[in-house]
Amino acid sequence: MSILKxxxxxxxxxxxxxxxxxxxxxxxxxxxxxxxxxxxTNIRFAxxxxxxxxxxxxxGLASEGKSTTILNLxxxxxxxxxxxLLIDGDMRRPSQARLLIEKASPGLSNILAGLxxxxxxxxxxxxxxxxxxxxxxxxxxPLELLGNARMKQLIDTMSEHYDYILVDTPPVSIVxxxxxxxNVTDGVLFLVRQNETEKDAVIRGVKQLELSxxxxxxxxxxxxxxxxxxxxxxxxxxxxxxxxxxxxxxxxTNKKSSSAKSEAANSNKTKGGK
Numbered sequence: 001m002s003i004l005k006x007x008x009x010x011x012x013x014x015x016x017x018x019x020x021x022x023x024x025x026x027x028x029x030x031x032x033x034x035x036x037x038x039x040x041t042n043i044r045f046a047x048x049x050x051x052x053x054x055x056x057x058x059x060g061l062a063s064e065g066k067s068t069t070i071l072n073l074x075x076x077x078x079x080x081x082x083x084x085l086l087i088d089g090d091m092r093r094p095s096q097a098r099l100l101i102e103k104a105s106p107g108l109s110n111i112l113a114g115l116x117x118x119x120x121x122x123x124x125x126x127x128x129x130x131x132x133x134x135x136x137x138x139x140x141x142p143l144e145l146l147g148n149a150r151m152k153q154l155i156d157t158m159s160e161h162y163d164y165i166l167v168d169t170p171p172v173s174i175v176x177x178x179x180x181x182x183n184v185t186d187g188v189l190f191l192v193r194q195n196e197t198e199k200d201a202v203i204r205g206v207k208q209l210e211l212s213x214x215x216x217x218x219x220x221x222x223x224x225x226x227x228x229x230x231x232x233x234x235x236x237x238x239x240x241x242x243x244x245x246x247x248x249x250x251x252x253t254n255k256k257s258s259s260a261k262s263e264a265a266n267s268n269k270t271k272g273g274k
Contacts, residue, residue: 107136
C-alpha cells in the first residue's frame with residue numbers, strides 16, 4: 001500500500017514576517033546600516049543637482065529582496081531628515097502594504113485610473129519623514145497605466161513636495177513596467193542577489209533598459225555573506241523560469257534547487273574518484 005505524502009504549501013505571510021525582521025530600525029546591525037548609508041551616498045553622487053531626486057529599483061527575477069531593499073533605502077533617506085515618498089509601482093505583485101501591514105487601496109492604480117485623488121491615497125507619516133503610496137487594487141493593465149500621462153504628471157507634482165521619490169517596480173527581465181517608470185524618473189537601479197541572480201536575467205534586463213533609453217544608474221548587490229559567515233541573507237530558492245498565472249500575476253516555476261545540484265555534483269566527483 002502506498003502512502004501519499006501531503007504537499008507542503010508555503011505560507012506567503014511567513015515570508016513577509018521574515019522580511020519585516022530585516023527592515024531598518026534601532027536594532028539593525030551596524031554593518032547593515034552602513035551598507036544603506038553607502039548606497040544612499042552613492043545615489044546622491046549619481047543624481048547631482050538641486051531639486052527632488054527620483055529613481056526606481058528593479059531586478060532580474062522575483063524574490064531577490066527588491067521590495068525590502070527599496071523600503072530600507074527610503075527609511076535611510078528619511079532618517080537624514082529628507083522628505084521621502086515611496087511608491088509601490090509593482091501593481092502585479094505588490095509587497096509594500098504587506099511589509100508595512102497597511103491597506104493597499106486606494107493607491108497608485110486608483111490614481112492612474114482616475115478613481116481617486118492623490119491626497120486620498122498617500123499614507124502620511126508611515127515612518128518619520130516617510131510617506132508611502134501603495135499599489136492599490138491590482139489592475140488588468142498595469143503596463144498601460146504606468147505608460148499613461150497621469151504617471152508623469154504624478155511624479156512631477158510630487159517632486160514639488162518631496163526631496164526623494166523612490167519607486168518599487170517588477171523584475172525588468174519578466175515585464176517592462178520598470179522601463180516605463182525609469183523614463184519618468186532620473187534613472188533606475190538594478191538589484192543583483194549574490195549567488196542567486198541568473199546572469200542571463202541580468203543581461204536581458206539591461207538590454208531591455210537600453211532599448212527603452214532608460215538611464216541605468218548602477219547595480220545594488222544584495223544578500224552578501226561575509227567570510228566569517230556573519231551577515232544577512234534572505235532564504236529563497238533560485239528561480240529559473242517564470243510563467244503567467246493570469247493577465248497580471250507572475251509566479252515562479254522552480255527547477256531543482258542549487259543545493260540539490262551541488263550535492264549531485266559532489267556525488268559524481270566521489271564516484272569518479274573511486
